[in-house]
Amino acid sequence: MAxxxxxxxxxxxxxxxxxxxxELMQKEQKFDRxxxxxxxxxxxxxxVQEYYKPADE
Incomplete structure (x- = not known):
């Protein structure tokens, strides 16, 4: 699995x-802006999981 x-x-x-x-496309557009x-x-x-935080937090 990928x-x-x-x-x-x-x-x-x-x-x-x-x-x-x-929903994910809307979040990506907001992130890009x-x-x-x-x-x-x-x-x-x-x-990146152990070095970066999710943007949702």
């Missing part, structure tokens, strides 16, 4: 889950 993918902001050290549901100009990247959750 690992869950997230979008991470390296400046703020937070991440959000990404996917193709309406709030972190415009910051270095962001789509990565596997295992790559």
């Amino acid at each position: 690992e869950r993918m997230v979008k991470a902001c390296h400046k703020c050290r937070i991440y959000i889950s990404i996917g193709n549901t309406y 709030e972190h415009r100009g910051h270095p962001t990247q789509v990565v596997r959750i295992s790559e």
Whole structure:
């Protein structure tokens, strides 16, 4: 099974889950607006989970 993918902001050290549901797409658009100009990247959750916090907290 494929690992869950997230979008991470390296400046703020937070991440959000990404996917193709309406709710996740809305959250991703909001994340993109709030972190415009910051270095962001789509990565596997295992790559950032222990170093970054979820944006929902």
